[in-house]
Amino acid sequence: MKLGVIGCGKMGSALVEGAIRSGALQAEQVTGCDPHPDAAKAFAAATGAHVVDTIGAMEADTYLLCTKPQHAEAALGWLPAKESRLISVAAGLTTAWIEARVPAGVRVVRCMPNTPALVGKGAAAFCLGKAANSTDAEAARLLLGSVGLAVELPESLMDAVTGLSGSGPAFVYIMIEAMADGGVRAGLPRAEALKLAAQTVLGAAAMVLETGIHPGALKDMVASPGGTTIAGLAELERHGMRSAFIEAVHVAARRSAELGGA
Numbered sequence: 001m002k003l004g005v006i007g008c009g010k011m012g013s014a015l016v017e018g019a020i021r022s023g024a025l026q027a028e029q030v031t032g033c034d035p036h037p038d039a040a041k042a043f044a045a046a047t048g049a050h051v052v053d054t055i056g057a058m059e060a061d062t063y064l065l066c067t068k069p070q071h072a073e074a075a076l077g078w079l080p081a082k083e084s085r086l087i088s089v090a091a092g093l094t095t096a097w098i099e100a101r102v103p104a105g106v107r108v109v110r111c112m113p114n115t116p117a118l119v120g121k122g123a124a125a126f127c128l129g130k131a132a133n134s135t136d137a138e139a140a141r142l143l144l145g146s147v148g149l150a151v152e153l154p155e156s157l158m159d160a161v162t163g164l165s166g167s168g169p170a171f172v173y174i175m176i177e178a179m180a181d182g183g184v185r186a187g188l189p190r191a192e193a194l195k196l197a198a199q200t201v202l203g204a205a206a207m208v209l210e211t212g213i214h215p216g217a218l219k220d221m222v223a224s225p226g227g228t229t230i231a232g233l234a235e236l237e238r239h240g241m242r243s244a245f246i247e248a249v250h251v252a253a254r255r256s257a258e259l260g261g262a
């Protein structure tokens with residue numbers, strides 16, 4: 001694969017850096033393009049990939065569209081008229097929307113990764129556009145799978161994925177920050193509180209994934225009768241923590257649909 005990265009910001013860099021670290025990609029296979037010189041420079045430094053000034057100057061058989069959705073139309077206008085694959089990470093933009101703006105011969109894959117791809121712990125879903133084939137699915141699976149979980153889903157579910165795992169890291173970061181604040185309030189030094197909070201989230205997630213036990217049952221295993229945990233859980237319920245998370249994912253998914261023009 002010769003990968004041309006259109007937009008070398010946070011998500012483009014996380015995916016490419018993660019894929020290079022995993023060994024799935026070599027820096028020599030990647031070219032980046034970004035009109036923002038600082039972004040291009042940081043991408044080249046972090047990945048070792050070559051950067052060029054224009055999309056047309058990239059030697060690529062696969063393009064990775066990593067601009068903001070609002071900048072995608074302008075970028076797509078510069079795609080060369082040749083057979084190629086375009087993997088888009090842009091929130092909300094449908095394969096039909098993209099297909100209407102690319103030259104004939106460009107096969108479109110829409111995906112929704114997340115930034116933990118940088119450390120090989122991403123969670124991503126993808127779907128195929130109407131001209132894309134099983135080789136394109138394999139290419140998406142290879143790239144996204146090299147940096148974490150990658151699942152193929154119907155396009156009708158991509159906004160839901162965006163609200164859950166695309167935006168989700170930010171929801172978890174504020175939870176970690178708040179838990180660490182709680183630790184500091186209870187007397188822990190800030191650095192230890194942050195490490196303990198983050199490791200607790202990592203460990204709890206691993207328990208769910210590795211034991212296959214329902215999170216409700218795992219919660220019950222922590223909460224002793226009359227103990228500390230049930231006191232804390234009651235406080236979280238009093239503040240509507242569950243419905244806050246449910247609503248956060250729901251409105252993020254709805255916003256994804258809006259970005260796509262729904």
Ligand SMILES: NC(=O)C1=CN([C@@H]2O[C@H](COP(=O)(O)OP(=O)(O)OC[C@H]3O[C@@H](n4cnc5c(N)ncnc54)[C@H](O)[C@@H]3O)[C@@H](O)[C@H]2O)C=CC1
Binds near residue numbers: 006010074089113167
């Ligand atoms: N940040 C995240 O956690 C995630 C972001 N995404 C999607 O990734 C895309 C990029 O988001 P971020 O990386 O956060 O934004 P960002 O702002 O960090 O990166 C976007 C880059 O695109 C560049 N750009 C703008 N117009 C361009 C053009 N015509 N040609 C080439 N480059 C151009 C910008 O200069 C910028 O460096 C968005 O569509 C977003 O929906 C998807 C999943 C997670």
Ligand SMILES: O=C(O)[C@@H]1CCC=N1
Binds near residue numbers: 091162166167
């Ligand atoms: O906030 C956003 O719009 C992007 C898409 C998913 C995560 N970040």
